Amino acid sequence: MAYTVRRPNLTFWEKLYIPNIIAGLLITLKHLKKMLNGETKVIMQYPEEKWDSQLPEYYRGAPTLVKDDHDRERCVSCQLCEFICPPRAITITPGELTSESKFAKVEKAPKEFLIDMTRCIYCGLCEEVCPEQAIYLRKDYAITGENRAEMVHDKVKLYELGGVMHGLVHKWNPDK
Amino acid sequence: MSTEVPLLNVQIDGVWLQFPKGTRVIEACSKAGKFIPRYCYHPKLSAPGNCRMCMVELGMPKMGPDRKPIIGSDGRPEIAWIPRPQISCAQDIAEGMAVRTDSPMVQECRKGVMEFLLINHPLDCPICDQAGECRLQEFSVEYGQSSSRFLERKVKKPKNVELGPRVTLDAERCVLCSRCIRFMKEVAQDDVLGFVDRGGFSTIACHPDKTLESNYSLNTVDICPVGALTSTDFRFKMRVWFLKETKTIDVNDGLGCNIIIGSREGRIYRITPRENNDVNSNWIPDSHRLNFKYLHDESRLTFPMVSGKRSSWAEALTQAVNSIKASGNLAMVVSARLTNEELYLAKVLAIALGITLWDVLPRIGEPDGILIPADRNPNTSGAQILGLAGSEPGRQLPKIAEGIRDGSIKGVLSIGEDLTKCGLSPVDLGKLKSLVVVDLLPNATTAAASVLLPGSGWAEKRGSMVNIKGRLQRLNKAVDAPGEARDDWEILNDLATASGSALSLHSIEDVFRAMAQDTPTFAGLNLSKIGDLGLQLDPKPVAAVSSTATV
Numbered sequence: 271m272a273y274t275v276r277r278p279n280l281t282f283w284e285k286l287y288i289p290n291i292i293a294g295l296l297i298t299l300k301h302l303k304k305m306l307n308g309e310t311k312v313i314m315q316y317p318e319e320k321w322d323s324q325l326p327e328y329y330r331g332a333p334t335l336v337k338d339d340h341d342r343e344r345c346v347s348c349q350l351c352e353f354i355c356p357p358r359a360i361t362i363t364p365g366e367l368t369s370e371s372k373f374a375k376v377e378k379a380p381k382e383f384l385i386d387m388t389r390c391i392y393c394g395l396c397e398e399v400c401p402e403q404a405i406y407l408r409k410d411y412a413i414t415g416e417n418r419a420e421m422v423h424d425k426v427k428l429y430e431l432g433g434v435m436h437g438l439v440h441k442w443n444p445d446k
Numbered sequence: 447m448s449t450e451v452p453l454l455n456v457q458i459d460g461v462w463l464q465f466p467k468g469t470r471v472i473e474a475c476s477k478a479g480k481f482i483p484r485y486c487y488h489p490k491l492s493a494p495g496n497c498r499m500c501m502v503e504l505g506m507p508k509m510g511p512d513r514k515p516i517i518g519s520d521g522r523p524e525i526a527w528i529p530r531p532q533i534s535c536a537q538d539i540a541e542g543m544a545v546r547t548d549s550p551m552v553q554e555c556r557k558g559v560m561e562f563l564l565i566n567h568p569l570d571c572p573i574c575d576q577a578g579e580c581r582l583q584e585f586s587v588e589y590g591q592s593s594s595r596f597l598e599r600k601v602k603k604p605k606n607v608e609l610g611p612r613v614t615l616d617a618e619r620c621v622l623c624s625r626c627i628r629f630m631k632e633v634a635q636d637d638v639l640g641f642v643d644r645g646g647f648s649t650i651a652c653h654p655d656k657t658l659e660s661n662y663s664l665n666t667v668d669i670c671p672v673g674a675l676t677s678t679d680f681r682f683k684m685r686v687w688f689l690k691e692t693k694t695i696d697v698n699d700g701l702g703c704n705i706i707i708g709s710r711e712g713r714i715y716r717i718t719p720r721e722n723n724d725v726n727s728n729w730i731p732d733s734h735r736l737n738f739k740y741l742h743d744e745s746r747l748t749f750p751m752v753s754g755k756r757s758s759w760a761e762a763l764t765q766a767v768n769s770i771k772a773s774g775n776l777a778m779v780v781s782a783r784l785t786n787e788e789l790y791l792a793k794v795l796a797i798a799l800g801i802t803l804w805d806v807l808p809r810i811g812e813p814d815g816i817l818i819p820a821d822r823n824p825n826t827s828g829a830q831i832l833g834l835a836g837s838e839p840g841r842q843l844p845k846i847a848e849g850i851r852d853g854s855i856k857g858v859l860s861i862g863e864d865l866t867k868c869g870l871s872p873v874d875l876g877k878l879k880s881l882v883v884v885d886l887l888p889n890a891t892t893a894a895a896s897v898l899l900p901g902s903g904w905a906e907k908r909g910s911m912v913n914i915k916g917r918l919q920r921l922n923k924a925v926d927a928p929g930e931a932r933d934d935w936e937i938l939n940d941l942a943t944a945s946g947s948a949l950s951l952h953s954i955e956d957v958f959r960a961m962a963q964d965t966p967t968f969a970g971l972n973l974s975k976i977g978d979l980g981l982q983l984d985p986k987p988v989a990a991v992s993s994t995a996t997v
């Protein structure tokens with residue numbers, strides 16, 4: 271239902287606008303003066319200069335896969351991230367670990383794990399949903415490539431970016 | 447009804463309802479909308495009552511000194527509650543019985559049972575194939591605890607045990623419900639499974655001299671309420687929540703088991719049985735459920751060919767009609783694996799081309815006494831109803847073969863069959879002036895075809911079939927046909943139109959409508975009337991058409 275919003279009753283000086291324009295210009299001039307004196311620095315020469323050291327721990331960069339302290343792929347290809355991924359950027363081909371494998375008890379590991387970085391929206395739902403703490407959004411944000419195929423991160427690339435995540439996921443420890 | 451079953455009054459959570467005598471308490475509660483959690487109970491198997499999950503509070507009418515129920519102020523009998531919980535799966539209802547399905551005591555029981563079941567459970571849901579359709583997962587959400595009070599070490603049991611060629615056991619996940627044992631004994635009639643060891647070490651095992659190799663072994667995987675029994679074929683292939691479920695029927699024999707196809711992104715991952723008490727109960731033979739991989743075979747025919755060269759559909763269809771019309775005396779071999787709609791259009795096409803000699807290729811095997819009948823064609827009855835096969839399917843085949851061999855038949859339409867299985871050699875096929883073939887996979891006949899038209903597999907099309915018991919059942923489309931392959935009914939319809947048929951059909955529904963108009967057995971029916979569970983046609987549909995069967 272339509273209803274009427276009352277407009278503010280402006281005074282004569284307010285209707286002129288000129289005092290407000292002058293006030294704004296004064297603020298601009300104040301900043302110009304500070305800049306000329308070298309008190310503030312507003313330009314960063316990206317990409318030679320970066321703010322990477324300032325990124326907070328919770329920064330959401332590119333999703334990556336991690337291995338545990340024993341060099342085990344944490345991912346067991348449960349495909350929950352593939353399911354939850356809003357832009358459907360993740361494609362997993364599940365695979366089976368052979369009985370010769372050191373981690374045969376885990377039985378399952380991804381045969382292939384693809385994340386299409388042209389689709390990824392860095393939402394972090396994959397990290398949140400992962401029951402194995404295998405997928406983490408690290409701090410890489412400048413993901414570039416010369417063609418679409420390069421923008422698809424495969425398993426090798428994902429482990430390269432992810433590295434090792436310490437802290438045990440006790441579940442698969444055969445002695446536990 | 448001649449054998450009237452008396453109705454008994456039962457109070458379920460305070461509401462009085464009536465159920466036929468002989469109903470189990472657990473079923474009565476389900477019918478009343480009160481689902482009772484269960485592991486060991488399965489409606490098609492005996493009830494051993496060993497999981498203790500379905501416990502409820504039961505009560506019986508209070509009896510007065512005259513052994514008559516004491517009637518309360520509401521006109522109903524007063525209830526004397528049994529002071530301890532009872533299992534509801536092995537208990538039949540009785541007159542005046544009362545059930546509490548969700549009382550504090552019942553809730554407490556379920557929580558207790560869940561805690562015990564999870565003591566040794568490995569909690570490996572992320573890798574378990576059952577995750578997503580697991581009773582243990584579901585009930586642990588309702589009655590489980592978020593943390594374990596169990597401080598001791600969990601009992602280790604064998605994992606990844608091959609019980610048979612198609613079934614893999616993970617003993618740690620087993621809740622010892624014994625459904626698989628009872629299924630093998632009672633339904634598959636091959637009593638190979640049993641419990642061994644005691645207490646916490648108790649586990650499922652095969653008889654030492656045997657393996658679980660019955661052709662019904664994979665049904666144990668379906669009824670396993672947890673992820674203990676897994677299909678070796680489906681194991682770790684795809685998570686079940688991704689699978690699109692398509693209700694359709696199996697086409698490996700004349701029974702037409704009702705099934706669900708689980709597919710994702712155009713690929714079939716598994717087939718599971720669908721309950722239909724008039725056809726296959728809850729079961730399906732392993733040989734049938736695993737026979738879908740040829741649909742994704744690399745060698746599938748994906749484009750039309752004229753004289754062995756790739757061509758466009760328009761050209762191939764024109765060529766097919768022209769060459770077959772120009773060849774002379776004609777015959778047609780159709781497959782009894784085609785749907786009614788396709789068979790109907792095949793007949794329309796045959797009539798438009800003036801073909802009078804046709805038949806289907808019969809497939810007869812040994813019946814297994816459980817589900818598989820002798821007839822291994824899924825739609826022999828349909829072919830008979832539509833007049834494409836006589837009361838003795840395949841009777842015309844020797845005549846067709848003879849005609850091809852002696853040169854009196856110059857052109858043949860083969861729809862979904864390999865003619866070399868009809869007593870012809872590739873050399874004989876070479877004598878034909880025109881051989882138009884519709885098929886899925888390459889064989890000797892497709893190699894000799896003058897025009898080859900790639901069709902669709904049974905999971906790639908809609909349609910209907912009639913099983914050996916005269917039940918009209920429906921096929922539904924789960925995945926797309928590969929490449930340029932088209933729906934068989936479209937191919938046949940285009941061929942018929944190009945051959946001069948005046949029928950104007952634009953959808954599978956149109957085809958069924960036209961078929962129902964021409965066929966008394968299908969009069970008044972349409973595809974949606976068939977429903978998911980099929981429709982029993984008037985008995986003896988075959989006798990009605992035997993007089994109008996093939997020439």
